[in-house]
Amino acid sequence: MTTHAPATEDAHQAHHGHSHGHEAGHGSFKSYMTGFVLSVILTAIPFWLVMADVFENKAVTAALVMVLAVIQIVVHMVYFLHMNSKSEGGWTMMALIFTLVIIAIALSGSLWVMHHLNTNMMPMSPDMMRNVP
Secondary structure (H helix, E strand, O other), X not given: OHHHHHHHHHHHHHHHOOOOOOOOOOOOHHHHXXXXXXXXXXXXXXXXXXXXXXXXXXXXXXXXXXXXXXXXXXXXXXXXXXXOOOHHHHHHHHHHHHHHHHHHHHHHHHHHHHHHHHHHOOOOOHHHHHOOO
16 A cells, blocks of 8 residues: 555645646745735836926936836746746746846837937928828
């Protein structure tokens, strides 16, 4: 009868999704609340920066909003998706790095396109706007 104990234990672990190769925690109430509070703060600060017109230079405001957005993405990945360097043999850290690279490409590309559209568009006078269908 003792020969079936490991198989029963393996079946129990497989049923509950526990495995020795995964180091990711499922999170505690404290970690979820920490993530939630950080998310609220990282949402309120950009809102305040834009609504209170804190900086006269709009580029500074836009840069700060984007930096805070990237920080908020990392907070979500760490506190809610439980990504760290130990879980899944380091693959979640690779996913984090990949996400940051994609975000950098998307943000810089979007800013580049918007800047060039702004500088290369023909200015329209109010008279020209009336003739637009």
